[in-house]
Amino acid sequence: MYFLNNHTEFSLLYGTLPVSALYARAEALGLDTLVVTDVNTTSAVFELVRLCEEKKRVIRPVAGVDFRNGDEFCYVCLAKTPAGFAEITRFLTEHDHAGTPFPVSAPDFSEVAVIYPMRYLDGNPVLQSHEYIGIRPSEINRFWNYRQRVSPDRLVVLQSVSFQTQDDYELHRHLRAIDKNCLLSRLPEEAQASPTDWMVPPDRLAAKYANLPGILENTIRLLAECRFDVPLRTVRNKQVFGASAADDEARLAALAWEGFMRRYDAADEEARSRVRKELTVISEMGFCSYFLITEDIIRFAKSKGYFHIGRGSGANSVVAYCIGITDVDPIALDLYFERFINPERTSPPDFDIDFSWDDRDEIIEYIFHRHGPEHVCLLATYVTFQNRSQYRELGKVYGLPRSEIDALVDLVRKRSYGWDVPPPSDSYTATILRIGQRMDGKPRQLSIHAGGILISDQPLFACTGLKTMPKGFPICHFDMYTAEDMGFAKFDILSQRGLGHIKDTVEIVRENRQIEIDIHRVKDFLVDEKVRDQLRSHETMGCFYVESPAMRQLIWKLNCDNYPTLVAASSIIRPGVASSGMMREYILRHHRPGSYTYAHPVMEQLMAETYGIMVYQEDVIKVAHYFAGLTLAEADILRRGMSGKYRSRKEFRRIEEVFAHNCRERGYPDAVWQEVWRQIESFSGYSFSKAHSASYAVESYQSLYLKAYYPLEFMVGVINNFGGFYSTEFYVHEARRWGAAIEAPDINRSGELTSISGTTIWLGWIHLQSLEKKTIASITRQQKEGPFRSFDDFCRRVPIGLEQLLLLIRIGAFRSFGQSKKSLLWEAHWRWNDRPSAIEPLFGMEDDLPVLPVFSHDPLEDAYDELELLGFPLCPPFSLIGELSEFRYPLVLATDLDKFIGKPVTLLGYLVHVKSTTTRNGDRMGFGYWLDYSGEFFDTVHFPDVAKAYPLTGSGVFQMEGIVSEEFGHCQVTVSSAVKVPYRKDPRQMTSIPARQAGTVSLEN
Structure with a gap:
């Protein structure tokens, strides 16, 4: 009613209220209008619009910005219309890009109301019809010194809102101290809000202005003039790529059929039918331009000789395969098109396109040039306080020494694992713990999304300000969730080192061997015996996505030598599948076909390829739709919930109830459908779409081919791209x-x-x-x-x-x-x-x-x-070691571990990698990956007691003892002791080099 300047937590390190909390307070006070004016940002605007729509617009949203130069409040700008919002965001963006302060006076806006602080009157300004002076409650008495300088109809109430409770105010002060990098006790007064900046009941606020006639009416009238009637789900993406929508439809069809003749046999009726079906759905849903824009990006990349991988759910589309966006054949892999697009899908789809890390910036520059800088931006993400980072920040605010901050963070870590930790004895620590808990998950700063790009139909100023990042590319003010709410289908233009390996290796082979490689002959690679042997023998170091110790172990255990198994491996290694026990069950069923039964005949029909185990997101959609009778829209909500991309668990739980109800109606025993639901839930946040795994597997096969035939050139390509596991x-x-x-x-x-x-x-x-x-x-x-x-x-x-x-x-x-x-x-x-x-x-x-x-x-x-x-010696590291302890057990090489299963052994290992993890009790344990002195690799397990007693302190050679175990042909050693072997003394520091002492153990012995 009277609140023209409301801050949310998106007033970074200033505001304390989530948008939902600000809305709830307005609702409780019976307000019919809610303004959001965050400091120098528009992040909260469409979150507010979403809430207002959910509540049937009982409260009307108004959008604006609180403009500040550092701690200095300049003015509040309120959009009278959507066009006025664009004026505000353009002005905000121009100054952010130029790095210049905001001027004392706002521009001569046409659809914007500007509210200045009372001190603005010191300059005796002539106010325009859209300009006002805001009087704070604390300024009412002092205003009498200014009353002759301004017309009464230019006055409005300026009650700022930044918090709602005393705890919020305390949180605000701590955030300001973090922002200023100063002690809380030295936080400047001008850097923080007034303790009265909260949403007081309107009648109490009105009473304070009783001696300023007309100011309340002015405020109400101004709010009535402001509107932001921009509905969500309005089409945001660029709608036409060519001359018209009809032209786009015809062009996409022509490209698809041309690609069909290249990708498939002309007589393949199944593929032909699938292309027809997809083209119809794409056209009906208005996605022709989306496909054509992506194809145009790929076409440009190919013209420059750049490699790409089209992955994600977009690889479910045969049309995408035909026009060259992806190299995954959806028919051969039985990929489910409805995972990508279906008429009932509740969220917009997107393409994930990977380019080499050193090509990506040029691709992005092309997109900006092709579609215009006012229509293209990178998507933002919010960097939040999490993983206990806020406790370190708060420790600095109180001036705690490093040792006490470390102890504090360790206390928080132990509490997070459920340890029974006594409460802190000092008030500082108690306050830090209380404030830190309030800060958890709150946005700290805007950053760049991993690859999301928005290409809009209207200039982006219609919905966001833009913030220029160090490379010069602008980001919007909201994240992927808000973009999705608004109706954007983002383009994910990503970078990775794996494509750089491939591109460089092809060039190196051309130079070193004068051989031209067509790296896109993927179908040939899939059946190449040398490549299959490379995969079967788990010789995958340097090969994208399949080189890690964990992936190498999985390939070994599966005896993987074919594309479908590798696709499955790329998904079952994900934490959701692995932690639920389904990865082990998959391996068991892979080795023992016929030794298991399906939960239900329908499950056998849907998932015979994966032995009745849900491995992919598509499996969940199919099970939800065909097994439990959910609609495709409901199945998509389920898919989003289990992929970690869904913010509200309320809707997800509603789908769970529908799932249970439908299964009971279909007569499934409770034990059957509950097991199916358990598998669905186990995916939580970690599942892959099958198309995603298939795309990764295609790139893995390209790397495997190069390593199998040109191993030295391939390793040079890997080394020169400075990335890998x-x-x-x-x-x-x-x-x-x-x-x-x-x-x-x-x-x-x-x-x-x-x-x-x-x-x-x-x-x-x-x-x-x-x-x-x-x-x-x-x-x-x-x-x-x-x-x-x-x-x-x-x-x-x-x-x-x-x-x-x-x-x-x-x-x-x-x-x-x-x-x-x-x-x-x-x-x-x-x-x-x-x-x-x-x-x-x-x-x-x-x-x-x-x-x-x-x-x-x-x-x-x-x-x-x-x-x-260099950071490493060019000689074998074992030639550097000094004395070894006596061997209690046989000294064994990696290649001989299978001869000592169940027996204690001694190993010498040069540490390659250690993966630390935490048990359910919060104890640390590790998995080691090592080189032995013959140059081969082996794996170890270090349970918590051993990990604590024998920490793996940096790189070097370790002498270890342990028991050999074997699972599905893969051997590893459960370590009981691990002691680092000292290197021989540096001869550069010696005048002479003494001989080894007699009686010590050496490898030569």
Whole structure:
């Protein structure tokens, strides 16, 4: 009624109220209009619209923005119409993009009301018809000094709302202290709201303004002039790609049938019928332009030679397959089109398109250029306080030392696992725990969604302001859930390193072997015996999505050698399936066909391929629809609920009741349908669509093909994309394991990136830690002018400081010139110290040098240099270790573990990776992945007592004892002890190297 400036929690680190709480308070006070004016953002606007629609618009929404320069309140702008909202968002966006402060006076808006603070009258302004002065309750007495400067009809009530209770006010102050990075006790007064900024009953507020006649009526009249009648689910996406909707329909059909002839046999009536059916549904639902825009993006990428993977639920579409958006054949995999689009689907579908990490930005630039910067933005996400992060922030607000903050966070962690922890004895800790709990899940800042892009029909200012991010791309002010409520179907333009591996490997093979590879011959790869053997032998390191220890174990246990099994493996490894016990059950049924019974004959019809186990999201839709009789709309709600993309559990629980009711009506025994429902619930938040898994499997097969036929080039491609499950060290090891000779960077052979010549791999300069980019650029530039003939020649041609030069010497970059490292180090220091100026050439005439002594050399020195400069040695790490403890049990290699099942063994392992997890009791345990001294891999389990007694402290070689176990052909060791073996002493710090003591154990023994 009188509240023109209301903040939600989207006034980041300022407001405290969720939109729903602000709405509930307005409802309780009987307001018929609710304004939301967050500080410099429009994030809450459509959340408010959604709530108002749900409540049948008993309360009318009004949208605006509270404009502030830092802590300085400038003015509140209220949209009188949707066009006025666009004026506000455009103004907000322009200043955000330019990084300039808001002006003292707002622009001359045409559909916006502007409310200034009372101090604005100090400048004796002439107010326009849309401008007002807001009087706060605390300013009423002081207003008499200004009453001659403003007409009474220009006055309105300015009661700000930022919280609702004393606890909210306390929370607000803590948020402000976090924002200001200051102690709570030193929080400036101007940085926080007034304690009275809450939504008081209207009659109490009105009474305060009794001596200002007309101000209440002005406020009510102004609110009546403002409207934001923008319904949700209004079509937001760009509706026409070409000249008209009819033209789009014809173009999509032409592309689909052209692709059909390329993808399928012309006589394939099943595929032909599916294309006809999909085209009809796509047209009826108005998605022709969505498909064409995506196809246009793919077409541009292909014109640049960029690879892509179309995945997600979009891969369920045969039309998407025919027009080249995906490479997954939905008919061959029996993919369910209704998972992607159906007339009853309650949320808009989207395509997930992966590009290489180094191509994605150019793709996004093309989209902005193609559709116009006012029609394209990246989707936002809210970074929230979670995972106990707020307790560290609050500890700083109270000035606690690091040790006390760590103890506080540990206390919170133990409580989260249900430990019986005594309550804190001091008031500070009690306050932090109470405030921290209130902060949990509250938005902290806007960030960029992983890949979501919106392409709108109208300029985006109609529904959001835009915030410019560091790369220059703008994001909207809302997240994917609000975008979905508004009717947007986003485009997910994602990046990954796996496609970079593939693209680079194809180029490297072309250069190194003069062989052209058509990497899109996926159907050939699926039946290639060499690729099948690669998969069967779980040789997957470097291969996208199937290289992790857990995935390698699963492939091993499934004896996986075909595409359908790999697709299933990509889904059953997800936490929802694995934690429910269904992953193990799937493996059992895979190995023992006929040893199980289906819960119901309908389940056999629906899921014979997965042995009656729900593995994919599509399974849930099918079961809900065909087994339980839910409508496709209800099944889609169920799918969203179990995929973690549904905010309200209320609707999800309603579907659960419908599911139970329908099953009872169909006469299913309670035990049957309850087991089916248990499987559905176990997916919670982690399930994949089958199409998603199939798309990942296609990319995995492309990687597997390259590794099977071109392993060395493939590993170079992996190394040069700096991404994967493992560090560079282990990809280098894998290349050596497949026959490569690994060379440290060489001044004439190496470039910025790693390269290959024949079977020799030359590490790139980029791997040399602390080597500056400008040094690399200078080296590569001079290499183009001709090879370096000597150390002196290099120093004359490349401008380089002494420290950078020493890095090159220590890594052995000049070894081809026949001089030892020590002589070069001596020479560099001697010449550098002899120079009068760093600008002059480093070296004079060669005969100026004195005669150098003969230096001794230990290969171990090179290993320590490599450890420091590359992060890993180029020799086997086992050659660095010193004394070993006596072996109580046989020392076993990875390849021999199957001969010791159930027996205690000793292992030496170089730590590759450890996965830490938490038991249900909150105890930490781990799973190790190791290299043995023959270069093969093995797995270990470290239960909580062992993990605590023998922590795996960083990389290195460990001497372990444990019991060998076997499951489905895969062996692992349950460790009982693990002690790190010390490396031999660094000879660079010694004058002489002592021999090993007699009686110690060594690998040579």
